[in-house]
Amino acid sequence: MTRVAVLGLGAMGSRMAANLIRAGFQVTVWNRSPQATAPLIAAGARAATTPRDAADGADFVMAMVRDDDASRQIWLDSATGALAGMGPGAVAIESSTLTPGWIRELGSQAASQGVALLEAPVSGTTPQAQAAQLVYLIGGDADTLARATPVLSAMGSSLQHVGDLGAGALTKLATNTLLGIQVTVIGELIGMLQHAGADVGRVLEAVAATPVWSTVAGRIAGLMQAGDVTPQFPIALIEKDFGYTVQQAGSADAVPTIAAARQVFRHALAEGLGKENMTSVVKLFTQKP
Structure with missing residues (x-):
């Protein structure tokens, strides 16, 4: 055996x-x-x-x-x-x-x-x-x-x-980085739509009917709208992965979009959300400004 x-x-x-x-x-x-x-x-x-x-x-x-x-x-x-x-x-x-x-x-x-x-x-x-x-x-x-x-x-x-060896780590960092950027963007969009008085679910359903939507975007948006922060991929871990990606790139200046998304997760850590699911970053954008 x-x-x-x-x-x-x-x-x-x-x-x-x-x-x-x-x-x-x-x-x-x-x-x-x-x-x-x-x-x-x-x-x-x-x-x-x-x-x-x-x-x-x-x-x-x-x-x-x-x-x-x-x-x-x-x-x-x-x-x-x-x-x-x-x-x-x-x-x-x-x-x-x-x-x-x-x-x-x-x-x-x-x-x-x-x-x-x-x-x-x-x-x-x-x-x-x-x-x-x-x-x-x-x-x-x-x-x-x-x-x-x-x-x-x-x-x-x-x-x-x-x-x-090494290619798997690079692929994983690329995968998690692309995932995390979608998380931060969808959280920001939900906050913007909510503050504008829009029907968030209806707007996102329309966006989902276009070619720009991804399968994972639907899951992210669904969890955010449901308020489900059960930790499947905690904020603390995805922020760590973003740090590795920036490290691999050599500097934040080399990957400015990625570095900006990392700052969102770092903000969430500072707000005590580290153990919650990554989708919990939506809380940063749905509070009244």
């Missing part, structure tokens, strides 16, 4: 691990807060005390954590890091949203230990993770992807191979 370790059991990682268990893999889980492992243990997983312990004997080790710093800690910590527990020929799968530079560094570290790295960030939030309908944006070599395909297919519906 193929053995898979899952490191990081937040909203996404816990659902991804559950799908691996349902698909029949032998799953070991680790999370910084051990209580998050309980539902997965009940479903048949083994709990590990450290990433290194989780990786010991695993064929595949997958991480889903917050940022570069968390990723570096779980993979490379000298005492508890997962790479130290992986045997030659094992595959590391990094599914977090990270910077291309760190991914390439991690790939070099993994290769020096005989471990292949596949970067596999995902497009989709908690509903897609729950339903095993994630879209994988994959960087790495084709042979490693072929080995990992049965594991990834248990959690996703589409595997998009976009190039070498």
